[in-house]
Amino acid sequence: MLPAATLLVTACASTGVITNTAISEPQLVSSKEISTGKQGQRSDVAFFFISLSGGGTRAAALSYGVLQELRDTQYRIDGESRRLLDEVDYISSVSGGSFTAAYYGLYGDRIFEDYEAVFLRRNVQKTLIGSVLNPFNWLRGLFTGFSRTETVVSYYDKHIFGGGTFADIQRRDGPYLAINATDLGIGARFSFTQEYFNMLCSDLGTFKVARAVAASSAVPVAFPPVTLKNYATCKSRQLDDFIADKEYIDKNPRLAAVLQDYASYADKQDRPYIHLVDGGITDNLGIRSLYDRVELLGGARNATRITDHLPRYIIIIVVNAETRPANPMDRSRQSPSSLEVVDAVSDTQIGRYNIESLSLMEDALSDWARELSSNGQAIIPFFIQLDFQSIANRKQRRFFNSVTTSLALPDDEVDRLIAAGHSLLRNDPAYQSLISTIREEERRSASRPGP
Numbered sequence: 001m002l003p004a005a006t007l008l009v010t011a012c013a014s015t016g017v018i019t020n021t022a023i024s025e026p027q028l029v030s031s032k033e034i035s036t037g038k039q040g041q042r043s044d045v046a047f048f049f050i051s052l053s054g055g056g057t058r059a060a061a062l063s064y065g066v067l068q069e070l071r072d073t074q075y076r077i078d079g080e081s082r083r084l085l086d087e088v089d090y091i092s093s094v095s096g097g098s099f100t101a102a103y104y105g106l107y108g109d110r111i112f113e114d115y116e117a118v119f120l121r122r123n124v125q126k127t128l129i130g131s132v133l134n135p136f137n138w139l140r141g142l143f144t145g146f147s148r149t150e151t152v153v154s155y156y157d158k159h160i161f162g163g164g165t166f167a168d169i170q171r172r173d174g175p176y177l178a179i180n181a182t183d184l185g186i187g188a189r190f191s192f193t194q195e196y197f198n199m200l201c202s203d204l205g206t207f208k209v210a211r212a213v214a215a216s217s218a219v220p221v222a223f224p225p226v227t228l229k230n231y232a233t234c235k236s237r238q239l240d241d242f243i244a245d246k247e248y249i250d251k252n253p254r255l256a257a258v259l260q261d262y263a264s265y266a267d268k269q270d271r272p273y274i275h276l277v278d279g280g281i282t283d284n285l286g287i288r289s290l291y292d293r294v295e296l297l298g299g300a301r302n303a304t305r306i307t308d309h310l311p312r313y314i315i316i317i318v319v320n321a322e323t324r325p326a327n328p329m330d331r332s333r334q335s336p337s338s339l340e341v342v343d344a345v346s347d348t349q350i351g352r353y354n355i356e357s358l359s360l361m362e363d364a365l366s367d368w369a370r371e372l373s374s375n376g377q378a379i380i381p382f383f384i385q386l387d388f389q390s391i392a393n394r395k396q397r398r399f400f401n402s403v404t405t406s407l408a409l410p411d412d413e414v415d416r417l418i419a420a421g422h423s424l425l426r427n428d429p430a431y432q433s434l435i436s437t438i439r440e441e442e443r444r445s446a447s448r449p450g451p
Helices: 004-011 031-036 056-072 096-120 124-133 135-144 148-159 166-171 194-199 209-216 246-250 253-266 288-296 300-306 338-373 394-401 411-427 429-447
Strands: 046-052 074-077 080-083 090-094 176-183 188-192 226-229 273-278 313-319 380-386
Touching (some): 090 096, 096 166, 096 411, 124 148, 176 209, 188 194, 188 209, 194 253, 209 226, 209 273, 246 288, 253 288, 313 338, 380 411, 380 429
Parallel strands (some): 090 176, 313 380
Antiparallel strands (some): 074 080, 226 273
């Protein structure tokens, strides 16, 4: 629980700092780039999507272990050795997972050299709490509207992301990156992508990565929202990046609601400012961005708009750091405290929504593969779900479910979470099936007679 003085400061209003810049025309978003990254080193063998969930350093460390395992998995195609990590086309992240996604997006393989020292093993939470409790910052908040979130952004920018912008990410030949937050005004997901910034008539390239990660992980009440200005002066093509088949969308109430959310950004008069908080509120797994992206384009039957080739596989890996800790309230006659009630309600809502999102995504993946396969080439789907509940050993499962959601974990917990990322992926039946399928394709390719 936050100290009373902290809660008092929290109750004070602060003025959002505006840093996003205006553009006169929407910037072109390449649909090919969304589906295959920048395509420099990637083969056409798969459309490969990874989502990294929320969960503080716990989620960041688990995600990091998964990236390491993908790096260490080698395969051969056309006689050339490749790492499976280099085939990843699209990474979507929320909250704690956004630290890992953003660092990899900015620095690529450098993440395996210094990320543990820069973030995973650093007591970030102690620094942030110190900032919240600093009387100087109280006064700044009371008399100047200064937000504690600005202290967080400054720290992330200086000590983690090195002043990096989204233009720096775009210059790398890395996966397409969607860092997700929640638009508090409409209760909808907001992704830090140029498509979304086009709706605000704003330039993503000049925007600081640290500010996006701060928004993605800004726990409501504890930290004020990150605020964007809605310039909305270039309406003509705002939604064109998202829509291919309006009739298809109208038949799906879920998609129609998403489109209605998008359309709200055109109303500059009623929505001149957009306030963003923790992305876990609307999608703690980070997988809705892919579903919305493909379905708003009309589903897999409109795949020719998304990419100019048909892959052999569609691979989706969901890294879910959700925990289910033991709850002692049912063993006591005493009524739960207000904080316990709020935590239980929040955990229940997130957990139930996660189940719905996973079911939706699994069904959609099967549909996409089936629709694409009808074009004469069999497309094989692989839906890989990694979570602590799949750990067979009860003692280990209990340990991981007890790891707190914070930005400060002991080194031994970080070690075990990284190792869990490796083992969960390596031992997952769907992943093992994927590797077996790839190896079999290698053998068949090697046995074919040359030209």
